[in-house]
Amino acid sequence: MKKKVLFIDRDGTLVIEPPISYQLDSLEKLEFYPKVMRNLGFIRSRLDFEFVMVTNQDGLGTASFPEETFWPAHNLMLKTLEGEGVIFDDICIDRSMPEEFAPTRKPRTGMLTKYLNNPEYDLENSYVIGDRPTDVELALNLGCRAILLQDDTDLPCALVTKDWDKVAEFLFAGERKAEIHRITKETDIYVSLNLDGDGNCDIHSGIGFFDHMLEQIGKHGSMDLIVYVKGDLEVDEHHTIEDVALTLGECLYQALGSKRGIERYGYALPMDDCLCQVCLDFGGRPWLVWDAEFKREKIGEMPTEMFLHFFKSLSDAAKMNLNVKAEGQNEHHKIEGIFKALARALKMAVKRDIYHFGLPSSKGVL
Numbered sequence: 001m002k003k004k005v006l007f008i009d010r011d012g013t014l015v016i017e018p019p020i021s022y023q024l025d026s027l028e029k030l031e032f033y034p035k036v037m038r039n040l041g042f043i044r045s046r047l048d049f050e051f052v053m054v055t056n057q058d059g060l061g062t063a064s065f066p067e068e069t070f071w072p073a074h075n076l077m078l079k080t081l082e083g084e085g086v087i088f089d090d091i092c093i094d095r096s097m098p099e100e101f102a103p104t105r106k107p108r109t110g111m112l113t114k115y116l117n118n119p120e121y122d123l124e125n126s127y128v129i130g131d132r133p134t135d136v137e138l139a140l141n142l143g144c145r146a147i148l149l150q151d152d153t154d155l156p157c158a159l160v161t162k163d164w165d166k167v168a169e170f171l172f173a174g175e176r177k178a179e180i181h182r183i184t185k186e187t188d189i190y191v192s193l194n195l196d197g198d199g200n201c202d203i204h205s206g207i208g209f210f211d212h213m214l215e216q217i218g219k220h221g222s223m224d225l226i227v228y229v230k231g232d233l234e235v236d237e238h239h240t241i242e243d244v245a246l247t248l249g250e251c252l253y254q255a256l257g258s259k260r261g262i263e264r265y266g267y268a269l270p271m272d273d274c275l276c277q278v279c280l281d282f283g284g285r286p287w288l289v290w291d292a293e294f295k296r297e298k299i300g301e302m303p304t305e306m307f308l309h310f311f312k313s314l315s316d317a318a319k320m321n322l323n324v325k326a327e328g329q330n331e332h333h334k335i336e337g338i339f340k341a342l343a344r345a346l347k348m349a350v351k352r353d354i355y356h357f358g359l360p361s362s363k364g365v366l
Contacts, residue, residue, distance in 0.1 A: 001048075002122035005049060005051075005115060008052065008130075009053075009128075009130030010053055010077075013135075014036055014040075014081070016032070017131075024074070026069065026072075027076060029073065030073045033164065035165055037084040039168040040164075044086055044087070045085055050090075051086070051087065051088045052088065052089060052112075054138070055092070055094070056094050056105055057070065058095075059096075092112065094110075107134045107141055115142070116142065126142070127145050127146065128142065129149070130146070131149040133153075136153075136156065136157060149164075176194070176255045177193065177195070179191065180251055184239075186231065186243070187240055188229070189229050190229075191251050192226040193225055193226075194255075196222075197225075201215045203225065203227040204229065205227060207237055207241070207302055208300055208301060209301060212336075213302075213336065216336065216339040223343075223346070227244060237301070237306060245309075245313035245317065247317070249316065249317025249320075250317045252317075252320075260352070262351065263349050264349055265281055273328045276338045277323075277341055278324050278344075279345065283321060284319050285321065286319050286321070288321075289322070292324060292338065307335055324342075
């Protein structure tokens with residue numbers, strides 16, 4: 001089996017980068033990045049990555065950055081990490097200054113030639129973990145993917161987060177994403193779903209109120225959701241609504257994968273005059289209990305008779321139990337409350353804990 005590697009930056013990734021001087025040149029400045037030790041220890045013990053530290057230390061060994069100020073803090077960092085089971089297979093330190101454009105300086109790959117074009121290593125499934133754009137560029141130069149410890153970026157990254165818990169979760173369980181393009185004689189539907197997103201939505205079904213309801217799933221479920229539909233609306237809305245439900249349900253089922261570590265169960269909420277509850281179970285057995293009546297024929301351009309049908313199709317395709325109940329007088333509020341409750345139920349149920357990564361089932365299978 002080919003070896004996978006985590007190429008890990010030091011300052012700003014393993015330890016907090018000192019302000020002003022940006023040099024970790026005394027023991028007093030040594031401060032570990034929050035949660036880095038337990039998560040790297042977990043990754044080292046549970047996964048099959050080699051650990052390679054890759055760091056630029058500008059002018060190390062010169063009068064402005066004497067070696068005797070560098071090694072005490074660096075060695076204490078290594079010893080502390082080793083006490084948590086974190087051992088580096090290789091440590092690569094470039095001492096050049098930026099203006100020298102040395103081939104060994106990140107993001108250039110001169111320190112890492114033994115990993116390039118080497119059949120022993122699987123760089124395509126390896127990662128660079130760092131906090132700067134140069135770390136992302138290094139990943140591209142190596143043919144790896146990047147994990148960036150920042151709040152946000154437009155750079156191409158597999159994961160952007162400032163939370164080492166999220167890094168470990170991602171490396172352990174992978175991306176929980178799915179996309180399906182479903183074409184029938186009646187509809188052409190594309191759905192993309194990221195369970196661990198930020199609530200970003202891009203939804204175009206041709207039915208305005210339906211778009212508004214689907215957006216509730218993404219926004220309140222903290223899921224990235226894209227839905228593009230070309231449906232036979234000249235006939236009526238039935239095929240579009242049903243097929244979106246089936247496609248979205250299948251995306252949920254695929255994105256959940258093995259379901260290891262998920263919470264599994266679901267939620268309720270009020271909305272103005274209404275009380276709406278959606279309880280769900282990703283137990284692998286589809287079932288719908290529906291207790292909601294609507295007095296209007298349509299809300300916007302969406303027939304109210306299709307709400308039950310949407311949730312039944314979603315339940316079937318996602319292989320989940322759904323128990324839906326709504327009380328209230330305002331029909332708009334009732335159905336919007338149901339979709340928001342569904343979103344919160346999904347958010348709760350798909351949440352996972354990698355430190356308790358068994359299946360939430362006494363049967364041992366979901």
